[in-house]
Amino acid sequence: MADRTQFGLSAIDSVPLHEKVYLELVRALMSGQFTPGQKLTSRRLAKELGTSDMPVRSAFMRLQALRALSPMPNGSVEVPVISAERFSQLTAVRTILEGSATELATKRINGNNLRAIRRHSSELTLAAREGDIDDYLRKNYAFKFSIYRHCGNEQMIFLIETVWMQVGPFLRNLAMGFEDDLASILDIDYHEEVVAAIEAQDAARARAAIVRDIEEGAAHILRQARFPGAGR
Amino acid sequence: MADRTQFGLSAIDSVPLHEKVYLELVRALMSGQFTPGQKLTSRRLAKELGTSDMPVRSAFMRLQALRALSPMPNGSVEVPVISAERFSQLTAVRTILEGSATELATKRINGNNLRAIRRHSSELTLAAREGDIDDYLRKNYAFKFSIYRHCGNEQMIFLIETVWMQVGPFLRNLAMGFEDDLASILDIDYHEEVVAAIEAQDAARARAAIVRDIEEGAAHILRQARFPGAGR
DNA sequence: GGTCAAGATTTGTGATCGCGATATTGCAAA
DNA sequence: TTTGCAATATCGCGATCACAAATCTTGACC
Known part of the structure; x- marks a missing residue:
């Protein structure tokens, strides 16, 4: 479905190339298409x-x-390697x-x-x-931000x-640890509880549920992840 | 004190130009040398x-x-004009x-x-x-970050x-509202209280003091600031 | 088989050029 | 004095080139 004006002319695409590259890289990074540690060179x-x-x-400048x-050190960029410490801090x-x-x-x-x-x-x-990991991550993102969007603070x-x-990008590589057992993630997934708390207008309970969801998900990941420098 | 090697040669400065420009712009922005709304063009x-x-x-890409x-819209950049709403959110x-x-x-x-x-x-x-506004802002930055630096979360x-x-960059232009009366800012400055709370190892009190310092400072600014679109 | 140095390739960086779009200016008409 | 418009200057963007440094390749030698 190409953009067409009423005269059948295709709309001029004024989005700068560097913006497209940026968006493309964000998409690729978020969907885990790069391996952590992978070096990216602008020329290639x-x-x-x-x-x-x-x-x-x-695009590199912005992402960096x-x-x-x-x-x-030499000015190249690489896909970040996340350590256990950095993951905990995040x-x-x-x-x-x-x-x-x-x-x-x-x-x-x-209500709406x-x-x-x-x-x-x-x-x-x-x-x-x-059991579709990519779809799960995408829906997880959509669900959480459908809430955050209403916080009134851009x-x-x-x-x-x-x-x-x-x-x-890191989550993607780790969610694969669940392999065929993605449904079991629901055991530590409190998103239903979040919705219930919001319905009840209980802000403190909603916060607690989101925090618990984040923390237990992270703990589960830490348990089965292999972090760099932590043995193999 | 220029960098000198043992042979008296000045060390080659390998910091990329774009990095220097970036740092220079950060410095200029933070010290309020640009007017909000001012347009910056890469060529000029x-x-x-x-x-x-x-x-x-x-440098523009990174700062943006x-x-x-x-x-x-045309790809140029401008020094952000901060609205009352954005200031409150921040x-x-x-x-x-x-x-x-x-x-x-x-x-x-x-202790150290x-x-x-x-x-x-x-x-x-x-x-x-x-009563030196620039010095006050610089010291305010140094004081607060001398605390935050120890939070253990980079x-x-x-x-x-x-x-x-x-x-x-916004604070600078507003602190000037104090003019010759900068000392009066101490009335709403709780940094001594923050230090006392830290000394007492009372984390909750320290948090409350910092929050109060930030909020009362912001309230004072909101009171005397002229925000765009809020009449003159 | 392993080591290391010379050569080849790749890379970051910055300058310059050209194109199309935007903004500004200058001037004449109302 | 104000308005309309064309000439001009400026700007963002992307391509290309040059250069030095870093990286990889290669092959001779121990």
Whole structure:
């Protein structure tokens, strides 16, 4: 479905190349298409994308500022290797930010919002039962941000997104630890409890449920993950 | 004190130009040398700095990713114009993040750390009494981060820094509202109370003091600031 | 088989150029 | 003086080139 004006002309695409490259890299990173530690060079990537290396360099700069890519001493970038310590720190920050956002959102959510959240919640449950990891992660993202979006603080949402940019690519590689048993993740998944708390307008309970969801998920990951420098 | 090798040669400076431009822009932004709403163009800035526009473009990309510069529809960037709403949101995020960081830090600070914090605190008091706004803001930054640095969570510090990058340039222009009466800011400055709470190892009290410091400072600013779109 | 140095390749970095779009200026008409 | 518009200057963007440093390859030698 190409964009067409009323005269049948295709709409001029004014989105800069570097922006497209950036979005493409975010997508690739968040869906775990790169291996942690993988080195990315602007020239090679440019060749793969069929552009010059300039737009790629721009995208690298942005991603590196957000810590979604790690700068190497020689100026190259690599997909971040997350250590157990960094993962714990990011989890701690997540509980603080996402807990607060949930608490704020609970007080502002109305019927219409709630209906959308419930839909995301049931889709999330479904995805877990069906065992599709990619779909599960995508639905998990959609569900949580359908709540955070209503916290009334755009700055907070931005910060949460930057944290997810750092954890996201990592989660993908770890969720694979569940293999065919993705449904078992529902045992430590409190998203139904979150919805119930929001319905009851109980902000403190909603915060507690989100925090618990984040923490138990992280603990489960820490249990079965192999982190660099922690033996093999 | 230039870097000299043992042969008296000046050390080759291998810091990339785009990094220097970035640091220079951060410094200029944080010290309020740009007016909110001011448009920055890579070409003009490059000419002023005596470089090509490439390093400037890189620096723009990074600052824009961190929201320290706002992208314009045509791709230019401008120094962010902060609205009353955005300022309130950023303040709310600050209380959450910096409150948590202070609470965590209180539990980890030992005698040596405390001595440095006390020094920063007294320097801050001194700067307020002397009435030098720039010095006050610098000391305020140094004092607060001398605490946050010990929170044991590098990711949290990074997020706090990005928030400061957004509020910093704005604070400068508003602190000028105090004019010759900077010493009066001490009336709503709870940094001595923060130090006392840390000394007493009372994490909850330290958090409350920092939050109060942030909130009352922000309230004072909101009272006398002229925000865009709020009449004149 | 392992080591190391020379050569070849790749890479980051920054300058420059060209294109199309945007913004600014200058001037004439109302 | 204000309005309309064309000439001009400036700008974002992306491609390409040059150069030095880093990295990889290769092959001779111990």
